[in-house]
Amino acid sequence: MAWMTTLWPLVAHFVLSSGTAAFVLYYLNHRGFNVAGHAAYVQTTEDKKKLTFSLTQSDAVTILSALIVAQKGALAACTTPFCWRAIVFLMERNGLHRQDLKRMIKYRLLAPQTSLASIPAFVIGNLLLIALAANLASPALTGSITWSLQNLPISNLSIPPVGFENVEPGGRKGLPDLYKNNKVTRDGLVQRAVGLAGIAWGRTVEEGIYKRVASSTEALSVNTTIEDVTIPYFVTRSINWIKNKNELPAYIIKHNTSMTGLDLLSRVPSTLPLASPGAAILISYPINKIHWSNITLDPMIIDNRGLLVFWLGLRTTNFTRGLPCDTYKHTINSTQRNYAFAWVNFTAGVGRCTRYRCVLSSPSTVQNSASVTPESHTLTALALAMAPAVAVFLANQNSSLPSSWDDTDQYIKSLLQRSYSAAWNALVDDFGTSKVNSSYRPSLPSLVASVNEPRVCVWLGLQLSVTLLSFVFLILLAHLSEFPLIGDTTLIAFYLNTTLLPESPNTHPFVKGSLKVEEECERLNVKIE
Structure with a gap:
């Protein structure tokens, strides 16, 4: 015991x-x-x-x-x-x-x-x-x-699904007549794409992040996770800046590198706006002679090389200082504009977020929270054709792009990804043939x-x-x-026999004498001696 x-x-x-x-x-x-x-x-x-x-x-x-x-x-x-x-x-x-x-x-x-x-x-x-x-x-x-205050996803709830617009393979035999025959409709989609890019993206560099804007998620809180959703996918694998004029394609020299002249390219289904410094256009090379209206809606991943035309400023002022020092700069004497060119290797398509690996980063923006693998989609080629017009608008507004001053390559990568993603987003919303329902986990501020x-x-x-x-x-x-x-x-202190110890000269500073403990009637009492 x-x-x-x-x-x-x-x-x-x-x-x-x-x-x-x-x-x-x-x-x-x-x-x-x-x-x-x-x-x-x-x-x-x-x-x-x-x-x-x-x-x-x-x-x-x-x-x-x-x-x-x-x-x-x-x-x-x-x-x-x-x-x-x-x-x-x-x-x-x-x-x-x-x-x-x-x-x-x-x-x-x-x-x-x-x-x-x-x-x-x-x-x-x-x-x-x-x-x-x-x-x-x-x-x-x-x-x-x-x-810290965070929005945490809540699982195991019985709730209605969320729907996303989708264009199924074979769902459309060709381009809608209104899109094909009405330039105002096409230009309107470009404007819508620019607005979607402004909703989804800010000025922060976000490598490996792919985003889609969906109105069906507007009511949901930030950090809600989506079980299964398709998002646009665009990756710039490399950018090789041209160092010698002899490397320029004859087509560029022929058109005098005018940004307004590039709208003659048959790949762009809408008019390119008047550009400002920082604008960049990625065109296919060799120049594709197929008119955009003849683009087929076949599922595809485009893994290709394109020619980038970048308006970096005027003869006396530059929009960036991040280009390699040996980059060839082409100046147009009549306008004093400086252009740089690069060969860009890229992959375009879509990606799928599965198993709740997509999250709402803002009230209507879905983005991946894990790596995604590119897949084919029926709108890949058409979105890539629209992207140059969207890119010029984004560069003009300069509100949803990172700074180009120090890191030109990152600026170009962001511009190309955001312009393609926004173009695909606008097209899938307009061309949608069905809705794909997905489960989700709503978030709760915690x-x-x-x-x-x-x-x-x-x-x-x-x-x-x-x-x-x-x-x-x-x-x-x-x-x-x-x-x-x-x-x-x-009570061990009460059982110590200290009578043989010499007393300290100041044993009890508050008591004159010594304290004596006695037991009376089963109670311990103290007295002064």
Whole structure:
């Protein structure tokens, strides 16, 4: 029974310390909690849906605080009796200076020189020091948690699907008559594509990110995940800037490199607007003589090389300083415009996000959250034909493109990807023959805990060091002491016979005389002698 009284605080301290650390590392870490109230609502495509009971952030903090209080209580129950056991043991083994005794009773610390006197004293000194550190280490645990507001997807809900426009292979035998015969319609689609690019993209460089704007997702919250959706795919594999005029195709020299003359290219189904510095057009080479109206809607991936024409500025001013120094710059004397040219290798098609690997980055923009593989699509060629007109508009507005000043290649890659993606997006919305339904996981604003794991490990290491050294001390006590004081040591100070000790010159600074404890009627009373 005495051993049980001695060991249970150690066991309780070990269990509570490990449990508290596990609660922080495995329950709190990366888990979201309701911002306000235990019942929350998520927005679906139709209405709001009530969720089941969930803890709030204040609940989680309260639970952690309660665990810390219980753990510190176990630590006190573990270390307080050990102080008197250590005092008696040290006085039994090698004796103890009066100052060391006062220091151990007042501060529960052992002087360094006393700790180094023997192995048992070293164990006791370290135990007392680590116990003090463990008692003061709670801020390391609570400070390891940072909270951030995030939108977390909620799964296992019974909700209606979200639909996306789709053009099935064979769904259209050719281009719609309104698109084919009406230039205003084609130009309107270009304008719509420019607007879609402004919705989806900002000025940030986003490599490996592919986006699609869908009006069906406007009601959903940011970070909602979509199970299955098709998104436009365009990757620039390489950009090789032309260094010599002799490398320029004869077609470019013939048309005097005029950006307004490039709208004669049969691949562009709409009029190119008046361009400004920073405009770039990717044209197929050799020049495709097939009129855009004869483009077939056959599923395809286009893996090709094109010629890029980039208006980089005027003779005296440049739009960029990021071109290689040996890049050939062609100047038109009549307008003083400077052009650069490059061979661009690219892949165009679509990609599919499956298994909830697409996420809403803004209220109507779907983007991939994992790598995608290019696939064929019926609108690939037509979107690529429309992209140059969209690119010129985007360069003119310069609101959804990164800066071209330092990194020209990244600017060109972003311009080409965004112009193709926006063109495909506008075409699939206009040419759609069916809707493809997809499941989704609506998101809920939550406070998410992020735990600094090394801090928690430091805190747990201190607590477990107390437990380990306590067991080592008990083993030493059991083997080296004639009266190991196993059991309850609460009243040990009352059973010490100190009559043979010389009194200190100022033993009781607040009492004239000495204190005598007597038992009367089962009560302890103190008197002054």
